[in-house]
Each structure stands twice: as structure tokens, then as C-alpha cells.
Amino acid sequence: xxxxxxxxxxxxxxxxxxxxxxxxxxxxxxxxxxxxxxxxxxxxxxxxxxxxxxxxxxxxxxxxxxxxxxxxxxxxxxxxxxxxxxxxxxxxxxxxxxxxxxxxxxxxxxxxxxxxxxxxxxxxxxxxxxxxxxxxxxxxxxxxxxxxxxxxxxxxxxxxxxxxxxxxxxxxxxxxxxxxxxxxxxxxxxxxxxxxxxxxxxxxxxxxxxxxxxxxxxxxxxxxxxxxxxxxxxxxxxxxxxxxxxxxxxxxxxxxxxxxxxxxxxxxxxxxxxxxxxxxxxxxxxx
Amino acid sequence: xxxxxxxxxxxxxxxxxxxxxxxxxxxxxxxxxxxxxxxxxxxxxxxxxxxxxxxxxxxxxxxxxxxxxxxxxxxxxxxxxxxxxxxxxxxxxxxxxxxxxxxxxxxxxxxxxxxxxxxxxxxxxxxxxxxxxxxxxxxxxxxxxxxxxxxxxxxxxxxxxxxxxxxxxxxxxxxxxxxxxxxxxxxxxxxxxxxxxxxxxxxxxxxxxxxxxxxxxxxxxxxxxxxxxxxxxxxxxxxxxxxxxxxxxxxxxxxxxxxxxxxxxxxxxxxxxxxxxxxxxxxxxxxxxxxxxxxxxxxxxxxxxxxxxxxxxxxxxxxxxxxxxxxxxxxxxxxxxxxxxxxxxxxxxxxxxxxxxxxxxxxxxxxxxxxxxxxxxxxxxxxxxxxxxxxxxxxxxxxxxxxxxxx
Numbered sequence: 091x092x093x094x095x096x097x098x099x100x101x102x103x104x105x106x107x108x109x110x111x112x113x114x115x116x117x118x119x120x121x122x123x124x125x126x127x128x129x130x131x132x133x134x135x136x137x138x139x140x141x142x143x144x145x146x147x148x149x150x151x152x153x154x155x156x157x158x159x160x161x162x163x164x165x166x167x168x169x170x171x172x173x174x175x176x177x178x179x180x181x182x183x184x185x186x187x188x189x190x191x192x193x194x195x196x197x198x199x200x201x202x203x204x205x206x207x208x209x210x211x212x213x214x215x216x217x218x219x220x221x222x223x224x225x226x227x228x229x230x231x232x233x234x235x236x237x238x239x240x241x242x243x244x245x246x247x248x249x250x251x252x253x254x255x256x257x258x259x260x261x262x263x264x265x266x267x268x269x270x271x272x273x274x275x276x277x278x279x280x281x282x283x284x285x286x287x288x289x290x291x292x293x294x295x296x297x298x299x300x301x302x303x304x305x306x307x308x309x310x311x312x313x314x315x316x317x318x319x320x321x322x323x324x325x326x327x328x329x330x331x332x333x334x335x336x337x338x339x340x341x342x343x344x345x346x347x348x349x350x351x352x353x354x355x356x357x358x359x360x361x362x363x364x365x366x367x368x369x370x371x372x373x374x375x376x377x
Numbered sequence: 378x379x380x381x382x383x384x385x386x387x388x389x390x391x392x393x394x395x396x397x398x399x400x401x402x403x404x405x406x407x408x409x410x411x412x413x414x415x416x417x418x419x420x421x422x423x424x425x426x427x428x429x430x431x432x433x434x435x436x437x438x439x440x441x442x443x444x445x446x447x448x449x450x451x452x453x454x455x456x457x458x459x460x461x462x463x464x465x466x467x468x469x470x471x472x473x474x475x476x477x478x479x480x481x482x483x484x485x486x487x488x489x490x491x492x493x494x495x496x497x498x499x500x501x502x503x504x505x506x507x508x509x510x511x512x513x514x515x516x517x518x519x520x521x522x523x524x525x526x527x528x529x530x531x532x533x534x535x536x537x538x539x540x541x542x543x544x545x546x547x548x549x550x551x552x553x554x555x556x557x558x559x560x561x562x563x564x565x566x567x568x569x570x571x572x573x574x575x576x577x578x579x580x581x582x583x584x585x586x587x588x589x590x591x592x593x594x595x596x597x598x599x600x601x602x603x604x605x606x607x608x609x610x611x612x613x614x615x616x617x618x619x620x621x622x623x624x625x626x627x628x629x630x631x632x633x634x635x636x637x638x639x640x641x642x643x644x645x646x647x648x649x650x651x652x653x654x655x656x657x658x659x660x661x662x663x664x665x666x667x668x669x670x671x672x673x674x675x676x677x678x679x680x681x682x683x684x685x686x687x688x689x690x691x692x693x694x695x696x697x698x699x700x701x702x703x704x705x706x707x708x709x710x711x712x713x714x715x716x717x718x719x720x721x722x723x724x725x726x727x728x729x730x731x732x733x734x735x736x737x738x739x740x741x742x743x744x745x746x747x748x749x750x751x752x753x754x755x756x757x758x759x760x761x762x763x764x765x766x767x768x769x770x771x772x773x774x775x776x777x778x779x780x781x782x783x784x
Binding site for chain 1: 652
């Protein structure tokens with residue numbers, strides 16, 4: 091259709107005199123749309139998560155098998171395994187309900203259950219008129235009341251396990267998990283089973299935490315963390331027992347080819363890397 | 378001539394190398410993801426470059442974009458022309474898009490929380506009690522249970538016939554080993570109802586009742602600042618020409634004023650209820666027209682397996698029973714006394730409910746004493762409730778509920 095449009099307009103331009111560009115051609119130019127001369131240019135990858143609204147209902151997940159958008163294996167050793175349904179975890183603990191005011195609130199733990207997508211257990215929290223999944227801490231049980239607060243007082247709060255507070259409100263030396271490095275972004279660190287970080291010191295407006303890998307991190311004191319260790323603490327003591335169990339977990343066998351190990355292999359004893367700072371401190375040179 | 382031949386050979390060689398390259402290209406590129414490969418001098422088997430993100434289109438309102446519409450061909454630097462949005466000038470019901478919620482004529486700012494037949498209340502009966510401003514009495518009223526003590530009210534060969542009814546529902550109704558749950562629970566309920574109905578010869582009042590199914594209930598009330606509604610088709614309803622007598626006396630009703638409703642903190646009572654902004658004002662509907670000869674609700678019968686999509690745990694099932702019984706009672710109270718909330722009803726409305734999953738029966742009697750549900754104080758409604766597994770008493774309770782009002 092577009093081709094006929096084009097030819098019609100061009101024909102009108104050649105047959106008539108150039109000054110009399112017919113009104114037909116002018117009106118038809120607005121209707122001309124382009125046409126594609128190549129094959130489809132879309133990529134192979136479609137992400138299975140299409141929903142934007144939060145829900146507690148488990149969703150079907152698509153496995154990648156370690157393949158990237160071109161279809162080639164980018165990460166070896168991934169594939170197969172039991173089908174898993176994804177339960178959408180709310181990592182931003184300090185999320186107020188849409189119609190409520192921004193003050194500390196409490197929620198009730200409805201159930202604590204196994205999550206196939208991660209090593210830790212998850213807990214269903216109900217508060218106000220909404221329910222959400224979070225990562226459960228060590229001694230969380232159904233029926234507990236959990237507090238979430240964004241207020242930093244002058245005195246440090248004696249926090250119960252499972253509660254979430256900003257770093258500035260907690261006493262030094264508490265075990266924390268689900269750390270967020272930028273306030274409001276959602277927790278990205280210390281989420282695995284049995285892990286916990288330690289709040290080392292609080293330095294004017296920032297706090298320094300030691301991560302489970304002994305690396306130290308400096309973040310703003312308004313970042314929210316939950317208190318306690320993550321659930322399922324005996325996860326690292328489990329014995330797989332047989333190759334089949336690994337296959338059920340989606341871990342494919344590694345290549346049996348003997349390959350000469352390079353400089354990356356072997357035990358390394360080196361000093362800790364320098365502390366990572368996630369705070370944009372004003373530099374002295376900027377004037 | 379020789380020169381031409383060499384030129385031909387060179388062209389042929391070039392063509393063949395190009396075809397080979399093209400074959401490699403088609404082999405290496407993934408299906409549906411053919412990226413054009415213009416270079417022919419470098420090898421194709423190298424790492425595939427990462428996907429390019431398409432250029433971000435910025436939309437500044439008020440700024441007119443220069444398009445290549447008048448030039449009739451793509452010009453780099455000009456935007457793609459966008460034509461006017463096409464609207465169908467005739468009405469086609471297959472392609473109808475409803476307007477957004479805030480443009481609908483029945484849109485209201487204050488939301489309404491709807492309890493429908495597939496709602497699974499998180500807190501179960503406690504939430505239902507708070508929503509309906511009801512006090513739970515742990516046992517069924519004794520005068521009701523004593524109805525079956527009287528031998529005149531018992532069916533001849535009662536035990537044997539009840540056991541036959543159970544055997545029919547559980548074993549005999551199928552050619553396979555066991556019938557499915559929704560089948561046997563339905564058959565069992567109908568068999569028991571039939572057994573009870575055989576007493577009609579001695580109790581003529583049973584003849585003034587009728588069963589009805591698939592009626593749509595709608596009841597509205599205000600609790601605090603929130604509007605609540607119960608809507609849905611719940612189950613079998615036993616209708617009666619005469620209203621049920623009340624189960625608890627005036628003194629007990631006045632005593633409920635001191636009862637404090639259980640708080641559900643930190644969970645709000647509106648959890649799990651469907652929140653709607655588009656609803657009709659005051660849609661009180663019993664499901665029957667005004668001139669229906671059996672206006673009073675006698676008993677509701679709930680089957681757990683009726684709705685395959687919705688599996689309710691026992692606590693949630695009891696909550697559903699309570700809410701729908703309350704809905705039926707409230708709608709009839711609104712019809713009798715008007716929609717204005719009344720502190721005390723002169724004649725409290727009583728409705729009964731029986732719920733079953735084929736094995737376990739739950740019995741409930743609701744007495745609606747007040748329609749003034751906005752505050753937490755004042756007279757409450759009452760719910761005596763009971764639950765049993767199979768024992769002979771189950772059927773006597775079933776029979777007692779059935780006969781209530783007919784004796």
C-alpha cells in the first residue's frame with residue numbers, strides 16, 4: 091500500500107509541471123508510512139517477568155540454561171533442575187502503604203516457608219491491607235509481630251530480631267542483614283542463608299558495616315537494615331550426597347577436560363581490599 | 378577475451394566466497410535475531426557483539442517534530458511520522474475498550490470493600506466477627522439441640538437411614554472406586570435433606586419452605602468510615618414463608634453491649650477484601666423479587682467443593698459462612714426496617730447456616746440484633762457455632778436446625 095502511495099505521488103510529480111504539485115500528493119504524504127527492508131531485528135531474549143504490580147501469588151519462571159540473548163552458553167554448568175515458581179520478595183523493607191502516613195509500622199508474620207529460588211527461607215508478612223514476602227530471619231515464626239521504622243533517634247534502639255531500622259538508630263555491634271547501600275533502593279547485600287553483617291562504627295552521618303566476606307563498606311546511616319541473622323543457618327552444613335541432587339538443583343556437571351590452572355588458582359593470602367564507600371562525600375578540592 | 382575470462386573467474390570466486398560467508402552468517406546467527414553483517418573481510422566466528430540498545434525517544438510536549446513524511450522516504454535525523462489515531466466509527470462489541478475507572482459514571486472517591494464468594498479472609502472468623510459486629514457464642518443454643526431429643530421429632534430408623542445416605546454418597550454413586558469430593562459432598566447433603574423432609578407428614582410447617590440456588594446476594598453497610606459490601610452467589614438457600622423465632626432472649630441481647638470486639642492489630646480488617654471505586658449506592662438485593670412467596674431465609678447450605686477455583690481452609694470457610702449468613706440477614710432487615718441504621722431491631726432476624734466438605738459439618742445460627750454497625754459499641758449480633766465430625770449427634774444437629782421454626 092505504501093509502495094503504491096509512493097509511486098502515485100512520484101508519478102504525479104513527473105507528469106504534471108513541478109510548480110503544480112497536486113493537492114492529492116500533499117494529502118497522501120501524510121498517509122505514507124515507512125516499510126522495513128530487513129529481517130526482524132528483535133533479539134532472542136524475552137524476560138519472563140511481565141507484571142509490574144506487586145503480588146504474593148507465585149509466578150511461573152523461565153529458565154535460561156546459562157544462555158544469553160544470542161543463544162550461546164555464557165555461563166557453564168547451569169541447566170535442567172526442578173521447575174520453580176518465583177515468589178516476588180519485597181526487598182525495600184521500609185515501604186509505606188499507599189494511603190498511610192510515613193511513620194513506623196508493625197506487621198504480622200503469617201507463615202515462614204521454603205523458597206526454591208534462594209537459600210534463605212521467606213516469610214509472608216501482613217500489615218494494614220497488604221501482604222508481602224520478605225527474607226525471614228533466624229528465629230522468625232508465624233504469629234510474630236515485626237516492626238519497621240525509618241526514624242533515627244538520639245538514643246540507639248534495643249532492636250529485636252526481625253525488626254528493620256536505619257543504621258543510625260542501631261547500637262554498634264549488632265548483627266544485621268538485608269543491607270541497602272543507597273537509601274530507598276532496596277536491599278542488595280547480606281541476603282544468603284545464615285549470613286549476617288556487623289555494624290562496626292558510626293561516623294558522622296555514615297555507618298561502616300563488615301560484610302560476611304570481611305570486606306568493609308561505608309554507607310549512609312539512613313539505609314534500612316534488618317536485625318539478626320538470615321534464616322536457614324544450617325544451609326552450609328548440608329551434604330548433597332549424590333550427583334543427582336545437584337542436577338535437581340539445576341547444576342550441570344563441569345567439563346571433565348583437564349585444564350592447566352593459571353595464576354588465579356590456589357590459596358591467596360593478601361590484605362583486605364580497601365573499604366568501599368557508597369557515600370558521595372563532598373571533595374575538598376571542589377570550591 | 379582472456380581478460381574477460383579472468384574477470385569472470387574473479388567474479389565467480391568472489392561470489393563463491395561471499396556465498397560461503399553468507400552461509401556461515403546464517404549458521405552462526407540465532408533464529409529470529411539476524412543482525413546484518415556488512416563486513417566480509419573479517420571472520421564471522423568471533424565473539425558476538427552485545428545487543429545495541431535502541432536509541433531513546435524523547436517526547437517533549439509542545440515541541441513539533443520534523444518528520445520525513447513529505448519526503449516520502451527515510452531521512453536520517455528526522456523522526457518517523459505518526460499518523461492520527463484510528464477510531465472505529467461503528468460499534469463492535471468484540472473490540473470494545475471500557476473507559477478507565479475514574480471516567481465511569483458510578484465512580485466514587487471513597488473505596489468500597491467487597492466480600493465475594495471467592496474471598497479468603499486472612500484472619501478468618503475473627504475478621505468476619507469484627508466486620509459484622511458480632512459476638513461469638515461457643516455452643517449452639519440448648520433449646521435447639523433439645524428439639525431432637527423428643528422422639529416425635531425423630532425419623533423412624535434414623536441411624537440406619539443416615540448410614541445408608543452416607544454409603545450412597547461415598548461408595549454407591551459411581552462405577553469407579555470412589556466418587557470425587559464435590560460429587561459426594563453434594564450427594565450427601567441432598568440425601569440428608571431428603572431424609573429430613575420425610576418428616577413433613579408429621580410437621581406440616583416443613584411444607585411451607587422451598588430451596589433455591591444461584592441467587593445473587595448484595596448487601597451494603599458502613600463500618601466506621603468504610604463501606605462494605607457482600608456480593609455473590611453462595612450456595613443452597615432454604616427459604617421459608619414464616620420467619621425463624623429468635624434464639625437468645627432480650628436480656629442476653631442487651632448484655633452484648635458490654636462485649637468488646639477483638640482487635641486485629643496490626644492487620645487491618647479490610648485485608649483480602651476486594652477494593653472497588655466503581656460501585657452502586659446501596660445495592661441491597663436478596664436475590665428474589667418483592668412478591669416472592671417465601672421471603673424469609675431459613676438456612677444456608679455451603680459446600681466447600683462448589684467452586685473449583687477457590688480452595689478455602691476451614692477457618693476461611695467458616696468466615697465465608699458467617700459473612701453470607703450475615704448478608705442475607707442484613708438485606709432482609711433493610712427491607713423490613715429501612716436502610717437507616719437502627720440500634721435495636723424489635724424482632725431480631727435469625728438465619729442458620731450449615732457448611733460441609735463432605736466429612737466435617739459446621740453449624741451456625743446468626744441472630745441479627747442491630748443494623749447500627751458504624752461504631753464498635755452497642756448491641757452486637759450473636760453467633761452460636763458448633764463443629765463436629767461424624768457421630769450420630771451430627772445428624773441430630775442437622776435435623777434440629779432443619780426443624781427449627783416448624784415444631
